[in-house]
Amino acid sequence: MTETPITLSAATVVDQLVAALGPDIVTLAAEAQADGRRFADWSGVPSGDVLALVRPRSTEDLSRALAICHSAGQPVTVQGGLTGLAGGASALDGEIAVSLERMKAIEEVDPISATMTVQAGCILQTVQEAALQAGYFFPLDLGARGSCTIGGVLATNAGGNRVIKYGMTRDLVLGVEAVLADGSVISGLHKMLKNNSGYDLKNLLIGSEGTLGVITRVVLRLRPRPLGVSTAWCGLSNFESVTSLLRRAQSELAGGVSAFEVMWPSYLGFVLGNFPELRRPLAGEHAFHVLLETDGADPEAQGEQFEGFLGRMFEDEILDDAAVAMSDQAALDFWAVRDAPGEFPRLIPKMIAFDISFAVRDLADAAERITQGLDERYPGSLALVYGHLGDGNLHLIIDVPGATKEVVEAVEAFVYGVVSELNGSVSAEHGIGLKKRNVLSRTRTPAELAAMVAIKRGLDPKSILGRGRILG
Template sequence: MSSDRASLLQALRDRLDPAGLQAGADIEMRFRKDWYAPLDPQPPLAVARPRDTGEVAAVLAACHRYGQPVVPQGGLTGLAAGATPRGGELVLSLERLRGVEAIDPQAGTMTVRAGTTLQAAQEAAREAGWLLALDLGARGSCQIGGNLATNAGGNRVIRYGMAREQVLGLEAVLADGTVLSALNKMQKNNAGYDLRQLFVGSEGTLGVITRAVLRLAPLPACTQTALCALARYEDVVALLRLAQRRLSGRLSAFEVMWADYYGIVTGRVPGMRAPLPAGHPFYVLLDLQGDDAAQDGAAFEALLEAALEAGLIADAALATSQKEADALWALRDAVAEFPQRWAPNAAFDVSLPIGSIGTFADSLRARVLAAWPQAELVNFGHVGDSNLHVSVHLPGATAASFPEAEIEALVYGVVGEFAGSISAEHGIGLHKKPYLHHSRTPAELALMRTLKQALDPRGILNPGRVFDAG
């Protein structure tokens, strides 16, 4: 080990408690990779686990001084390898910065530390009579800091917006250890630049988020859920607009499953019941959140009746209990089974103009099958917020023979042709970096590099993620 690295590790030991630093053989394997990334054969230099903002600042100041690359980590549920360390990098884990510091019932806000899991924050809000609207399947493991750093989306974007819409204020530590505390609790604050948005979605390349003030929403008193079968993508869009108009802002989820996805989930995932017969081209999961069970239930049923009368839906299953609603949502959440039961597969998180999604899915299917006739392809997603998830599986392929790079090049090329985004809600990281040009212009990339150089002149924060600094 070089003398500089030895000096750095000693400086970190002097600043952190004994549990705050792992190095060499003491590094736990769980810090070596995130959920959907290969393991780098070379280990990281160390894992720093600070307990508070001051310790985060001390770690970054030391790394800045020695030019040591740093990889911030949250709950390690990412899908773009943004938190997977490469050999010799230092992991900065935020897992010890846990806890909800305050809930302000007058402002309708929550102040929370970055290492708090999303589920813990949701439960704290619920106990106080509020809703933290951000929600995604990894809620039990993902952390607030990572949610904000990747601008997470999830199940409720159509009503409440992406993660960035939930943030009123932030505290972040810059690459040189400077603490930027802007824990604003006000919805309106136009006093200069909106600095919080520099860090939301930046994937830890501009600074490390340590605390946040999140916007809370009134806790819904009731939920209405239904699964509908449809014949055409045009009917899917018409149902979306009808639901938005008839439900007056109460539509909180609009999940679309193509026939391929529905067939695989109900036919191959053990214990999964099919509430509607297979064979319909599309299935839509609708969710309403409201405050009056009688009125909202009547409005929801009236929507379904109107859609049936207009010929938009061919069949529907209405949940009459929370257990039935959970069973409908289980269909959508069954995607978590794919890595085990449908491997190997290439998974994509893209966004496109809503009106183009149906044509995109058809065009992509045709091109994938032309290249790999044996391929199985599924489409599903939030759609109401432009987000589509695609997975491609080649039966009989092994991890070694699976042509993931070729499939990615094809899929992202088609996304570019349709003027879409290669990442809707999971970030760029290392995994999607080669394809960023499909969704960002040279001028945009140049400005991103200018911001990176200004905030991280030594290039130590998550280097090589999102884009090459140049």
């Protein structure tokens, strides 16, 4: 998109912000960094020379700040917990960073409507715990639960471990309040599941990565608290057995499938080889490993049903081996193996990460094409494959020793080429941000991109919000 030049000096804009909101809310970036503040997310995209940090205490504070920035054509980057992997929250040269970390209150839990109203700076784990205390369940879950914010997970439409049963973030949201680029406030904090009153601005903002508006408050949809959770680690000999297990579990388990995480041997071998504190779930070697979870309202009946289901899977030669978690700690031990990627950046500092999706039937083909192609092109390279198979999401971590910038670009071109060939998506749940804007056209048509540009221009004509993200 064409960028609108800044019409006032950066110093003037910061002075106006300080005058309007005070030094408690507006901090010079250098001062914030001296206190240990970082302005880059987990993506590896470095932050630039940031002008200031704005930390509003209310929607009104944010409205005033954005009105000033809009008038000046001053670019703004919205930051949540900085756990994103697409570079969308890494603040660049000349930008002002906005963080809603002070707007973190849980304003209401409505047990009749089964909703929770929270401010966007609230941490995901805080929401999960508050829901449980109220006798409900907020099912959105991902490895960064202890630091990611609700505003951030809405902005990226985060997925996580339970999408197969409960859906993406947008499926768990009933209402949204947001501030647009010019400072105007959209107040749609509704509690209705059915609301067909014109364009759905809520769903337009969810997944927009902070480029169309800044989400400030949210009405979340709560679910009944599962009284029983059954978890098993399964070993299977081929991909056909994996998909058979998924279909049978969805049709035969009364509580449905709440998680279906698949790991290839490369992934499991790397994790167990680098995290000695983690235990091997199964003794033997298997072509595929599945972490299967179901939940429901009757713990005793569910446990019996779950074991009976696994028994049938053995009888039908779908399973080669399985271990059932007999305690909450055993289940946590299984999940610790699956959550290990949070430490991968430390172990593979120059990793090339992909978050891609395909039709479920194409996942094994995609993984085989990619891993074989990488081995042929870069012998000795590392490729770790795992993902949320039930929703078609494949995660891929690649390490090519000594890779140059040209090699990284060649690897990305190859992988995204396979994505295009199989009609997949270049981003399943991490968003586009800065890192994937140049490959968005591989999975979006020119007409779709033109519609996105039109929406962006309509809501942010000066392109101050997340400039250069998604659409370039």
